[in-house]
Amino acid sequence: MPDEIVLTLTVNGDKHRRLIPASRTLLDFLREDLGLTGSKHGCDVGDCGACTVRVGGVPRLACITLAAEVDGEEVQTIEGIGAAEAPLVAAFDKHVASQCGYCTPGIILSLSHLFEQDPAADDAAIRETLGSNICRCTGYTKILAAAREVAARGGQTR
Amino acid sequence: MSENDNRPAWATYPTHTGEPAEGGVLGRRDAKIDGRARIVGAAVFTDDLKLPRMVFGKFVRSTQAHARIVAVDVSAALALPGVVGFATGAELPKKYGVIPVAQDETAMAIGKVRYIGEPIVCIAAVDEETAHRAARAVRVTYEPLTPVLTIEQALDPKMPHIHEASRKPSNILRRVFQEYGDVDAGFAASDLVIEDVxxxxxxxxxxxxxxxxLANPEPDGKLTLWSSTQNPHYVHRDVAHVLGMREQDVRLIKPAIGAGYGGKCDPFCTDIVAGHLARKLGRPVKISLEREEVFYAHRGRHPTRMWLKMGFKRDGSITAIDFKAWADGGAYASYGVVTSYYLGVFMPLPYRLENYRFESHRLYTNKPPCGPKRGHGAVQPRLALEMHIDRAALQLGLDPAGMRKANCIEAGSETCNGLKVTSVGMRECIDAVVAASGYAERHGRLGPGRGLGLAASAYMCGALHPVYQNELSQSSVQLKVDRSGEVTLxxxxxxxxxxxxxxxxxxxxxxxxxxPADVRVIEGDTALTPVDLGSYSSRVTFMAGNACISASDRVRERLASAVAAKLGVESSALSFRGRRVFVTSEPERGVSFVDAVWLAEEMIGPIGEVGGYKPHKIGSRFRRQSVGPSPAYSFTAQVAEVSVDPETGIVTxxxxxxxxxxxxxxxxxxxEGQIEGCVYMGVGExxxxxxxxxxxxxxxxxxxxYKIPTVHETPExxxxxxxxxxxxxxxxxxxxGEGPQLSTVPAIANALYDATGVWFRQPPFTPDRVLAALSRKVT
Structure with missing residues (x-):
């Protein structure tokens, strides 16, 4: 494996081409090289979900993904959320589903993928998705309430 | 205050003036003013900060539990390209700690190590990876000492002292003994005595x-330190102390914190060593702990062995409590002196009790230091107390809910150990959870493998007496009112x-x-914000809240006097609501809030005010009762419903x-979020x-x-x-934020008895323990 690679990555719609150490994780690339600090270091071994981003639309743990693995892909971080995630953000805000907020960006990206797949996701699907993200503050009640509200609205518009 | 008429004077101090709920904000379900920033990842945490020429520190940690440090060889580390320097414990010899009587910790080990994971050296390098590699290249030579690992060993005078300077006969940080009433007479008068471990x-x-x-050395010799701390004030004090700086030359800034739950109450090696290395190297230094290191930094719940003896009358009233606790505190004191009191002082709440004795020991062992975790020291004894109550109710043929309610203290009463209780919603709490859960109809009737359990608890709202005895405000708030109408707090x-x-x-x-969104809150920056003692002992809403009202009322008086002069009415005739200041009896007559600010500035000058809070001196019958008294107490009741799988022992x-x-x-x-967060942590424990x-x-x-509940393990x-x-x-x-933590585990334990007929006296209630207990019961 070479020491350095040239990485081409589209992040939140912006194309980047950088020379990086081959060992650089996607999380460090986003945080250190691009200054996108919304994705968090929680455990650095893929246990907690605080680093969750979307790669090609699919949630991925950036702390255990090498940047080199996703060369040429499209990455979405919490900084790249837009109209699609607006209802989710509004519901989290309304229900105070974020206490300290350290886990929240990862949870928003996990759920945004779920609701993209199924705007009216049922409780089992919501819980299955949230199983990938640890929140130590809320006991999940307000997070579930926010997600259910988004799902209920998704059900109406279908 | 008519409902308070028969309360003693100390229960009726008016802390603030003005009509409550006049502004229409209280009790609403607003989104947090800082909510969106946290949700969309815009809130800035300490690790998100970056400074030019910043280098990274990485600790070398002890692989020995108890050993002399014979030699530390950093030469291989320093030879690595990118390594810029290092610091050893000997460079920072001053001991520190939040509790003045128990300052036994240095930023890194000096001469000997006391637990596996204790920091010894810190290596600084241009990037984290290099620092990590360099730290691994450091060679430490140890001469092992006998480790002290258990409560028995800590009490054994033949074992070596973990802290050589200690004059205690064994590894005891603090023994507390308190006795109220006549405990022996109480037991003699009882109809039932229950005693267990x-x-x-x-x-x-x-x-x-x-x-x-993250530390930045300033050109003028001062230091700026960003820290993920719950207690900016204490970190400020201790960093200046250890670095030999004047406090005014250290600026401590607390960015957004990714929670603490008590775990970020102490000043840590990160704070002190980052500050030291930044000054030593003349460039910014960041130290971010890795997840494994957080487990060694610890300061969590003390493993505690408890012996509880309670006497009861046939009617369920409590005649006496005798309680002993031994807390295995790890290698340093942290808040352990406080823990030794909290283990006992809240036991006379919320049930009437005249005769009470407790003895606690907070011990040193060669393990990571314990400290304050949510419900500090009061969580462990509550399990014993609430299980004893259920056991007594069962033996006396009483309804556990009714027995608890019948023994509740009243508002305006003083406990046998001098806690003055200003308001009590204990019965209402019990009624609410009993009704909602169908406890009265369903407890004891769910059949094998299913159960309901009830528990109640009480907790403090900040400590009456500050850690450093003084007459200063424990919380303070400053307000600046802008001509735009924005208020900066x-x-x-x-x-x-x-x-x-x-x-x-x-x-x-x-x-x-x-x-609320008209108020911009600037928090936790010693250069900008007046002192608040910090986020511990559930003090913030009570104390900072009172300081905030005090400052707000002073601004209000200024605005009111200006508007009153303009409208030709008395200040007292005015109301503040809906971004307007108006005559209460003629709501259409008034001015906008912005106009009120302009009027006041024209009349008086720029508008800025401060407010402080310290609890009223309410006195105590007990001269030495300095830990435990609080200006108020909160109350909680919980019912848990559980299922137990007899094949696997899994509890749901x-x-x-x-x-x-x-x-x-x-x-x-x-x-609600605070209460639910407590319950969640209780489920984990x-x-x-x-x-x-x-x-x-x-x-x-x-x-x-270390398994913590995910959404799948968290109950409704x-x-x-x-x-x-x-x-x-x-x-x-x-x-x-803390009180509800106390009654979750006992409610679950009492539900487990309802489901299995076994009193589980040792959490966590894991499948192996449940299966073992069930098999013992069968045989």
């Missing part, structure tokens, strides 16, 4: 954000997720008749009903969380091994807010 395990906080510090508090930023904005908005918590007397909900959604050791080696220093939680309008609380508010 309980073991409460150690557990840790697991904030998702690790401890991080400066406070030394540390919002660690509990919502104190929003709480301050809401109280200020309530008094000034504006919206089906639902928890919880009711909490928070005095008054300033924001209902945030209060009941079923999963335990710091396990093989010898001196922690076997679970990662999230893979139904929450009830009980409001009792405490006479001294800010608009009647009390705490909500």
């Amino acid at each position: 309980y073991e409460y395990p150690g557990s840790t906080h697991v904030p998702l954000e690790a401890h991080v510090a 400066f406070s030394g508090t540390a919002d660690c997720g509990q919502g104190s930023i929003h709480m301050l904005a809401a109280l200020c908005a309530e008094r000034l008749g504006i919206e 918590i089906d639902k928890i009903w919880v009711a909490h007397d928070c005095g008054r909900a300033i924001n209902r959604t945030i209060v 009941a079923l999963y969380e335990e710091q396990r050791y093989r010898g001196a080696m922690m076997t679970s220093p990662s999230l893979l091994e 939680i139904e929450t009830f807010i009980i409001e009792t309008h405490d006479p001294n609380g800010p608009f009647g508010a009390k705490e909500a």
Whole structure:
């Protein structure tokens, strides 16, 4: 494996081409090289979900993904959320589903993928998705309430 | 205050003036003013900060539990390209710690190590990876000493002292003995005595954000330090002390914190060593702990062995309590002196008790230091007490809910150990969870493998007596009113997720008749914000809230006097609401809030005010009762419903009903979130969380091994807010962030008895323990 690679990555719609150490994780690339600090270091071994981003639309743990693995892909971080995630953000805000907020960006990206797949996701699907993200503050009640509200609205518009 | 008429004077001090709820903000379900920033990842945490020429520090940590450090060889580390320097413990010899009588810790080990994971050296390098590699290249030579690992060993005078300077006969940090009434006479007069032993395990906080510090040496010789701390004030003091600097030359800034739950109350090696290395190297230094290191930094729940003897009358009243606790505190004191008191002082709440004796020992062992975790010291004894209550009810043929209610203390009463209780919603809490869960009809009737359990508890709202005895404010708030109508609120508090930023904005908005979002809160920056003692002992809403109302009322007086002069009415005739100041009896007659600010500035000059809070001196019958008294107490009741699989021993918590007397909900959604967060942590402690050791080696220093509940293990939680309008609380508010932590585990334990007929006296209630107990019961 070479020491350095040239990485081409589209992040939140912006194309980047950088020379990086081959060992650089996607999380460090986003945080250190691009200054996108919304994705968090929680455990650095893929246990907690605080680093969750979307790669090609699919949630991925950036702390255990090498940047080199996703060369040429499209990455979405919490900084790249837009109209699609607006209802989710509004519901989290309304229900105070974020206490300290350290886990929240990862949870928003996990759920945004779920609701993209199924705007009216049922409780089992919501819980299955949230199983990938640890929140130590809320006991999940307000997070579930926010997600259910988004799902209920998704059900109406279908 | 007619309902308070028969209360003693100390229960009716009016802390604030003005009509409550006039501004229309209290009790609403507003989104937090800082909510969106946290949700969309825009809130800036310490690890998100970056400075030019910043280097990274990485600790070399002890592989020995108890050993002399013979030699430390950093030559191989320093030879690595990119390594810029290092610091050793000997460079920072001053001991520190928040509790003045127990300052036994240095930033890194000097001469000997006392637990596996203790920092010895810190290596600085241009990037984290290099620092990590360099730290691994450091060679430490040890001369092993006998490790002290258990409560028995800590009490054994033949074992070596972990702290050589100690004059105690064994590894005891603090022994507390208190006795009230006549305990022996109480037992003699009892119809039933229950005596048993309980073991409460150690557990840790697991904030998702690790401890991080970033230090910047300023050109004028001063130091700026960003720290993920719950207690900016104490970190400020201790960093200056250890670095030999004047406090005014250190600026401590607390960015957003990825929670703490008590785990970020101490000053840490990160803070002190980052500050030291930054000054030594002349460039910014960041130290971010890795997840494994957070487990060694610890300061979590003390593993505690407890012996509890209680006497009861046939009617369920309590004649006496005799209680002993031994807390295995790890290698350093942290808040352990306080723990030794909290283990005992809250036992006379919430049930009437005249005769009480307790003795606690907080011990040193060669393990990571324990400290304050949510419900500090009061969680462990509550399990024993609430299980004893259920056991007594069963033996006396009484309804556990009715027995608890019949023995509740009243508002305006004083406990046998001198705790003065200003408001009590205990019965209402019990009624709420009993009704919602169908406890009266379903308890004892769910059949094998299913059960319901009830528990109640009480907790403090900040300590009456500050850690450093003085007459200064324990919380202070400063307000600046801009001509635009924006109010900037400066406070030394540390919002660690509990919502104190929003709480301050809401109280200020309530008094000034504006919206919380009109208030910009600047928090936790010693250069900008007046002192607040910090986010511990559930003090922030009560104390900073009162300081905020005091400052807001002073601004209000200024605006009111200007508007009153303009309108030709008395100030007292004015109301503040809906961003307007108007004549209460003629609401259409008034001015906008912005106009009121302009009028006041024309008349008086620029508008800025301060407010402080310290609890009223309420006196005590007991001269030495300095730890335990609080300006108010919160109350909680919970019912847990559980299922037990007899084949696997797996316990499932089906639902928890919880009711909490928070005095008054300033924001209902945030209060619910605090209660639910407590229950969640209780579920973790009941079923999963335990710091396990093989010898001196922690076997679970990662999230893979240390199991915390995910959404799948977290039960449905139904929450009830009980409001009792405490006479001294800010608009009647009390705490909500810790009290509910106390009764979750005992409610689950009592439900387990209902399901299995076994009293499980040692959490966590893991499948192996449940199966073992069930098989013993069968045979």
